[in-house]
Every structure is written in structure tokens, then in C-alpha cells.
Amino acid sequence: MDKAVVLRGITKRFPGIVANDRIDLEVEKGEIHAIVGENGAGKSTLMKILAGIYQPDEGEIYIFGKKEKITSPGRAIELKIGMVHQHFMLVDRFTVLENIILGAEKRLGIALDEKKCRKAVEELLSLYNFSLNLDARVEEISVGQAQRVEILKVLYRGADILVLDEPTAVLAPQEVKELFNNLRRLKGEGKTIIFISHKLDEVLEIADRITVLRRGRVEGTVLPSRVTKEDLARMMVGKPVMMKLDKEPVNAGDVLLSIEDLVVKESSGKPIVNGVSLKIRGGEIYGIAGIEGNGQKELAEAIIGLREASSGRITACGRDITGLSIKEIRDLGVAFIPEDRHRQGLVLPMKVWENMMLGYHTKKEFLKGKSLNLKAIRRFTKNKVEEYGVRLSSIEQPIEGLSGGNQQKVILGRELSREPKVIVASQPTRGLDVGAAEFVHRELLKMRKKGRAILLISADLEEVLSIADRVGVMYNGKITAEFRPEEVTPEDIGVYMLGGDVKAGEGK
Amino acid sequence: MFFGELLASSLRMAVPILLTALGAVFTERAGVVNIGLEGMMIVGSFWGALGAYYYGPYFGLLLAMAAGMFMALIHAINTVTFRVDQVVSGVAINILAYGSTRFLSLAIFNMATTSPHVSGLPKINIPVLSGIEFLKPLVTDVSPVIILALVLVPISSFVINRTVFGLRLRSVGENPLAADTLGINVFKMKYAGVLLSGILSGLSGAYLALEHTGMYVEGMTQGEGFIALAAMIFGNWEPKGALWASLLFGFSEALSFRVVEGGVVPYQFIKMIPYVLTLLVLTGVVKKSTGPAASGVPYERGLK
Numbered sequence: 074m075d076k077a078v079v080l081r082g083i084t085k086r087f088p089g090i091v092a093n094d095r096i097d098l099e100v101e102k103g104e105i106h107a108i109v110g111e112n113g114a115g116k117s118t119l120m121k122i123l124a125g126i127y128q129p130d131e132g133e134i135y136i137f138g139k140k141e142k143i144t145s146p147g148r149a150i151e152l153k154i155g156m157v158h159q160h161f162m163l164v165d166r167f168t169v170l171e172n173i174i175l176g177a178e179k180r181l182g183i184a185l186d187e188k189k190c191r192k193a194v195e196e197l198l199s200l201y202n203f204s205l206n207l208d209a210r211v212e213e214i215s216v217g218q219a220q221r222v223e224i225l226k227v228l229y230r231g232a233d234i235l236v237l238d239e240p241t242a243v244l245a246p247q248e249v250k251e252l253f254n255n256l257r258r259l260k261g262e263g264k265t266i267i268f269i270s271h272k273l274d275e276v277l278e279i280a281d282r283i284t285v286l287r288r289g290r291v292e293g294t295v296l297p298s299r300v301t302k303e304d305l306a307r308m309m310v311g312k313p314v315m316m317k318l319d320k321e322p323v324n325a326g327d328v329l330l331s332i333e334d335l336v337v338k339e340s341s342g343k344p345i346v347n348g349v350s351l352k353i354r355g356g357e358i359y360g361i362a363g364i365e366g367n368g369q370k371e372l373a374e375a376i377i378g379l380r381e382a383s384s385g386r387i388t389a390c391g392r393d394i395t396g397l398s399i400k401e402i403r404d405l406g407v408a409f410i411p412e413d414r415h416r417q418g419l420v421l422p423m424k425v426w427e428n429m430m431l432g433y434h435t436k437k438e439f440l441k442g443k444s445l446n447l448k449a450i451r452r453f454t455k456n457k458v459e460e461y462g463v464r465l466s467s468i469e470q471p472i473e474g475l476s477g478g479n480q481q482k483v484i485l486g487r488e489l490s491r492e493p494k495v496i497v498a499s500q501p502t503r504g505l506d507v508g509a510a511e512f513v514h515r516e517l518l519k520m521r522k523k524g525r526a527i528l529l530i531s532a533d534l535e536e537v538l539s540i541a542d543r544v545g546v547m548y549n550g551k552i553t554a555e556f557r558p559e560e561v562t563p564e565d566i567g568v569y570m571l572g573g574d575v576k577a578g579e580g581k
Numbered sequence: 582m583f584f585g586e587l588l589a590s591s592l593r594m595a596v597p598i599l600l601t602a603l604g605a606v607f608t609e610r611a612g613v614v615n616i617g618l619e620g621m622m623i624v625g626s627f628w629g630a631l632g633a634y635y636y637g638p639y640f641g642l643l644l645a646m647a648a649g650m651f652m653a654l655i656h657a658i659n660t661v662t663f664r665v666d667q668v669v670s671g672v673a674i675n676i677l678a679y680g681s682t683r684f685l686s687l688a689i690f691n692m693a694t695t696s697p698h699v700s701g702l703p704k705i706n707i708p709v710l711s712g713i714e715f716l717k718p719l720v721t722d723v724s725p726v727i728i729l730a731l732v733l734v735p736i737s738s739f740v741i742n743r744t745v746f747g748l749r750l751r752s753v754g755e756n757p758l759a760a761d762t763l764g765i766n767v768f769k770m771k772y773a774g775v776l777l778s779g780i781l782s783g784l785s786g787a788y789l790a791l792e793h794t795g796m797y798v799e800g801m802t803q804g805e806g807f808i809a810l811a812a813m814i815f816g817n818w819e820p821k822g823a824l825w826a827s828l829l830f831g832f833s834e835a836l837s838f839r840v841v842e843g844g845v846v847p848y849q850f851i852k853m854i855p856y857v858l859t860l861l862v863l864t865g866v867v868k869k870s871t872g873p874a875a876s877g878v879p880y881e882r883g884l885k
Contacts, residue, residue: 124762126882147764162759164752166874175752176763178745185745226763 155227595831611774625786649783
């Protein structure tokens with residue numbers, strides 16, 4: 074039988090890097106084929122080539138035995154390749170039904186034949202046993218449901234090859250289980266699934282075969298029954314990886330950050346943080362787990378002063394900081410590692426040294442009279458670059474040219490160099506590869522040892538459980554449960570991430 | 582009788598705002614902000630008068646729509662193909678419209694600021710209704726363009742909300758990347774939205790020249806292109822909403838003329854009402870309105 078997808082010598086270059094270097098890949102019909110690799114290994118580039126978003130510079134693509142050129146997303150759909158993107162490509166204000174049919178509508182003259190569309194989608198729902206409310210607006214549904222919409226979108230277009238890009242990154246453990254059930258059902262119906270991930274446990278669970286990419290090259294294709302997680306990690310990174318961090322016991326000190334009954338409202342007046350109370354002592358990492366969008370981001374922003382608290386009190390280092398300006402809060406010793414470093418942490422077109430001193434431009438040691446003391450700033454930047462091992466060609470280069478991991482190191486260097494007492498770290502390892510994430514974890518643990526109070530907000534449950542001393546689960550603006558990490562399994566936490574037992578079975 | 586006349590005059594004042602506001606709905610739902618609508622109305626009024634002067638009113642209307650579309654094409658090339666800032670391009674369109682009409686007016690009519698008198702379309706008396714005394718001002722001697730504008734409201738609404746074209750147009754204004762990955766031609770949809778706005782604004786300008794005034798006069802659009810934008814926002818980016826908003830604006834304009842005669846309240850205050858209302862709407866005081874999510878953002882492939 075013809076193979077579903079065959080890639081031969083696919084090469085894609087971007088200015089400065091070779092994202093895909095002579096990739097060979099064979100995907101059998103009706104299998105779940107996982108592609109794993111670190112961030113930057115070239116997984117997403119490869120998938121975008123399959124989806125028709127990028128064109129390869131060299132190489133050949135065979136789909137079901139025929140040589141093809143995938144010149145556009147439209148062409149990919151014609152070839153029955155459906156892409157389920159990591160960042161959902163949904164129109165928030167459209168209904169589920171509208172999102173599914175968009176671009177492949179059934180017509181009645183020029184008008185939309187809504188009845189016929191609805192019928193077709195309902196047939197798909199029952200065939201694959203998916204549950205979805207077709208009339209709900211996408212902005213109202215859960216992440217797991219939105220992902221089902223994405224999958225239905227490609228099924229509706231008759232896709233036989235489904236490409237899922239990091240599909241579990243945003244899901245709670247229970248939702249992952251449901252996704253896997255759905256994928257197995259799709260496989261049962263003869264669909265071919267390409268599953269991209271860097272979560273090794275999941276890949277070992279779901280895949281029939283696994284291809285490992287490293288630095289744009291194929292490192293090998295293996296059977297999950299023949300390899301261990303450690304083997305895969307070694308193939309991905311190219312050297313043995315320590316899977317465990319050593320976390321020394323630290324005696325907790327005074328309470329450095331205390332939040333009482335904090336309420337933060339959205340512009341519409343709806344409370345997004347709804348009565349959060351917590352205390353963090355020096356030498357303690359308090360992890361907040363939860364599906365994104367449950368108020369974590371707003372909680373962090375309220376602490377640092379980016380958002381106004383509509384009621385409640387935030388105390389840091391013994392002072393009430395509610396309502397203080399960001400500058401005052403920072404000067405008191407609160408550091409902030411924002412979740413979106415491109416929007417909040419850095420000014421991308423500005424130079425590395427300029428970014429390194431953002432927020433410190435009024436500090437005496439960086440001033441000479443009224444103007445900046447460039448010499449002192451450059452010296453400071455060079456020291457930090459060395460200390461944190463930032464890889465760059467020059468501190469004069471714009472920071473957008475640095476990799477995500479190196480950008481994050483600059484932020485860490487800046488935020489932690491002022492010896493803060495309280496550190497608010499929001500998704501600090503998002504988008505970082507294993508090595509860089511490990512570095513961030515070690516830095517946070519170093520700060521813990523120094524007696525700082527750390528609030529760690531993360532969608533990565535594994536991360537929270539491995540480095541936090543206490544874990545709170547945030548759901549719907551509230552902390553609904555609190556655990557010590559050694560007392561719980563990810564599944565236990567997952568129940569609360571989905572809103573408690575009641576909703577855990579939602580959507581079957 | 583006074584009331585009937587006031588309504589009729591409101592409607593006449595509302596029509597150019599309505600036509601342009603409908604155009605604004607199309608371009609904004611496709612995600613392109615078009616503040617060049619004023620300029621497109623200006624060229625519409627000039628070319629409409631020019632066409633009507635030489636070849637009669639029908640040709641005038643067609644020429645006006647073509648001229649509006651041409652200006653819209655420039656805006657689309659600027660903002661969609663070359664991703665120029667949409668506001669900057671809109672301002673440039675307005676300046677170009679003003680300058681070009683003045684130049685051409687001098688060259689063709691030998692007058693910088695007006696055209697000779699031109700005649701409009703034959704007026705219509707609506708049968709049956711014109712028998713009712715109260716409605717008489719409203720239904721006799723009606724410009725066919727007024728009827729066309731009113732008919733265009735449900736048509737636009739249908740096109741935007743119930744057709745395949747409309748669904749795709751809206752998707753492009755909300756999330757162009759999502760639309761692109763579904764094989765929808767984002768650029769084509771955006772061009773369509775912008776061009777439609779140009780055609781409707783051109784028609785609106787022609788209405789002013791041919792139907793309302795009977796000649797082209799420099800500055801006759803009086804910022805109505807901008808008011809139309811406000812009407813579109815006020816109407817929550819929906820054709821039907823734009824209709825009510827345009828009528829409100831038309832009403833306050835019509836009222837201000839009559840209050841001048843009465844002289845109790847300075848007419849400037851009456852004239853302020855729509856603008857104050859618009860400001861209140863924009864600040865969310867009167868009601869909450871939200872535009873298309875990706876409006877004003879140029880779309881570029883291959884960006885995250």
C-alpha cells in the first residue's frame with residue numbers, strides 16, 4: 074500500500090539558520106506517527122511545509138504515493154491534509170458551526186445553506202462521537218472544546234491526514250485523555266495522524282512510531298515499545314538529560330507576599346480574579362496551576378501593579394502595595410517575569426543593553442548627570458550576559474535576534490540582579506527548549522535558597538509539581554484547591570483544573 | 582405638516598450618511614479601516630456632476646461609483662498589498678480627492694469650486710401613500726437614490742450575515758490568519774470590502790451633487806464621510822444599525838435648520854447632538870459596541 078506521506082530531503086532555510094536539513098520521513102497510512110524534538114528542532118517548520126504555509130527550498134513530497142507540491146493551505150486541503158494548529162486558528166466571535174464550515178460552505182445560490190452545513194457537521198459529530206454545542210460562540214467554550222472544533226474543521230474538509238501541532242500543550246490531563254480517545258477513534262476510521270510534541274510520556278502512550286528531530290535533522294525513527302523516555306530525551310537533546318532537579322529543603326522565612334481576598338475585574342465588569350488569598354514565605358515557591366484564562370495572568374498583573382485591584386489587599390515585604398505604581402512596587406523589591414516576553418518583558422527592536430536596563434534608567438549608578446552612563450550600563454550588561462550565559466554576537470544587536478531561551482536569560486538577568494525579595498514568574502519557561510527551561514528552574518531554585526518568595530504561574534503541570542513547595546489550582550478566578558506536590562498526582566490536580574469533579578466528565 | 586416635512590428632510594439628510602456608512606460596514610468587516618470615505622464621497626460628487634453634465638444623470642451616477650471605486654482601489658493597494666498604515670492612507674486619499682477635484686473642476690468647468698447646474702434622476706411619487714396628507718412630503722418627489730439606499734440596507738444585511746461571501750468577509754476582519762489557513766483568499770476579500778465601500782461612497786457623493794443640490798460644490802460633503810464612520814460604529818458594524826444611526830444624524834441636522842428659524846436654542850447645540858452621542862458611544866457610555874477584532878491591522882503571511 075502507498076504510504077500516506079513521504080518526505081525526501083526536505084530542506085528549508087531562514088536567514089541565519091537551516092530550520093529543516095534534508096529531512097526524510099515516511100508515515101504509513103492509518104498510523105499515529107509522532108514527531109518529537111526540542112523547540113527550534115524544526116518540527117513546526119516541517120509541519121508548516123506540509124500545510125502549505127511554507128515552501129521547502131529543496132526536497133520532494135509524496136502524498137499517497139504521488140509527488141506533489143503543496144503550494145498553499147488550500148492545496149493542502151485538496152490533498153486531504155488537515156492541520157490542527159498549536160495556536161488555535163479560530164474566529165472567536167463566530168459560532169462553532171461557522172468556524173467549522175468557514176471556507177468550505179455548502180451553498181444555496183449565493184446564500185449559505187445553514188441547514189445542510191449543520192447536518193453534515195452533526196453527522197461527523199456522531200460518527201466520531203464528539204460532543205460539541207454547534208451554536209456556542211468559540212469565545213465561550215473551553216480549550217479542550219476549541220481543539221475539538223479544530224479537529225472537526227479538518228475532518229469536515231475530508232482530511233485523511235491530520236497534523237496536530239503540540240495538541241496537548243494547553244490541555245488538562247483529563248482533556249488529554251479524551252483527545253487520545255478521539256485520536257484512536259480517528260485512527261480506527263482509517264485516518265493517518267501526525268502528532269507533534271515534546272512531551273515524551275504522551276508520545277510513548279499514543280504513537281505507533283516516533284521520529285525524533287534535532288537541530289533540523291532527523292535523529293531517527295523508533296518504535297515506542299523499544300525505547301524509554303530517557304532514550305528519547307537523549308536523542309532529542311544529544312546528550313543525557315537529568316530528568317530530576319535537586320531541590321534542597323529550605324527553611325521558610327517570614328511572609329513576604331500576602332494577598333487577601335483579591336478581586337480584579339475585566340473592563341466588562343466581570344470579575345476575572347475573584348477572591349484570591351494566599352501567603353508566600355521567604356524560601357518558598359508557590360505554584361499556581363490551572364488552564365490558561367482562569368485569572369492567572371491577571372493575578373500576576375495585579376501584584377506588579379499592571380492591573381487595578383477592585384478590592385482586596387496585596388502586601389509585599391510588609392507593606393501594603395495595593396494601588397501603588399509599578400515603579401514603587403518594583404523599588405520595594407518585587408520582580409516580574411512576564412508570560413509574554415515579546416509584549417511585556419522586552420522591547421524587541423531595541424539593543425540587548427537597552428533591554429537589560431529597562432526600568433533601571435533612573436538608578437544613580439546608570440546615570441551621569443542627566444544622561445545615561447553608557448559605560449556603566451555596558452559593563453553591567455556584559456557582566457550579566459556572562460553570568461547567565463546569554464549567547465549573542467554583541468550586546469549592540471537588537472534583542473529580537475536572540476533565541477527565546479537567550480531572551481529569557483536577559484529578562485532573568487535584569488529582574489533578578491536587583492536582589493528582589495518577591496518574584497512573580499508567569500509562564501517563565503514557555504517556548505523554551507529543555508536546556509533553557511532547566512536553567513530557569515535552577516535560577517528560581519537558587520532564589521528560593523536565598524530566601525526569596527516566589528510565585529510561579531505555569532500551565533505546565535509537570536513544572537509546577539517539580540519545583541513548587543505548594544501548589545494552588547486556579548479555576549474561574551479562584552484558588553479552588555491547594556496541595557503539597559508530593560501529595561498529589563497530575564490527574565488529581567487535573568480534576569480541579571477543570572472545575573472540580575462536577576465538570577471533569579464534561580464532554581464524555 | 583411640519584412634522585412630515587421634518588421627517589422627509591431628515592431622510593434626505595440621512596441618505597448620503599447611510600450610503601457611506603453601509604460602505605464603511607463592508608470595509609471594516611473585512612478588517613480595513615477606511616477614513617478615506619470622505620474623499621471618495623468628494624470624487625463621487627464631482628465625477629457625478631461631470632458625468633451628469635455631459636451624458637445625463639444615470640451616467641453621472643455610474644461615473645461617480647467608478648471614481649469612488651478607483652479611489653478605493655488606491656486605498657486597497659496601499660493598505661492590503663503594501664500594508665501601509667490604514668489611517669495614513671485614508672488621509673492621503675482625502676487630500677488627493679480634494680486636490681484632484683479642484684484641479685479638474687478648474688480645468689473642465691473653468692470654475693474652481695462649483696460645476697454648472699446639473700439635473701438629477703426623475704423624481705418618483707409613491708402611489709397610494711401619496712394620497713395620505715400627513716405622509717405627503719415623505720412620499721412625493723422622492724429621489725430614486727433614496728429608495729435605492731433604503732433597499733440596500735436589508736440587502737447588505739443579507740449579504741454580510743447570510744451569504745458565503747459575507748461569512749468569509751467577516752472571518753477576514755476577525756481573524757485573517759485563520760481564514761487564510763482555511764484556503765480563503767484574504768487579500769481578495771479585503772479588496773472586495775474596500776472596493777464596495779468606494780462604490781457606495783461614490784454613489785453617496787453623486788446623490789449630494791445630483792439629487793440634493795443640483796450641482797457640484799467644493800466642500801459639499803461637509804465631513805459626512807466621517808460622520809458615516811461614526812454612524813457605522815454607532816450602528817455596531819451592522820447595516821441595520823447604520824440605518825438607524827444615519828436617520829438620527831439626519832434628523833438632528835434637519836432639526837437644526839428648523840431651530841434656526843425658531844431661535845430658542847442656538848442651532849449649534851442641536852447640531853452637536855449626533856457628535857456628542859458618537860463620543861458617548863465610543864467611550865461605551867450609551868451602549869457597548871465592539872468592532873471586528875482584526876480591524877485596522879494589516880495582514881501579512883508568515884507572521885506569528
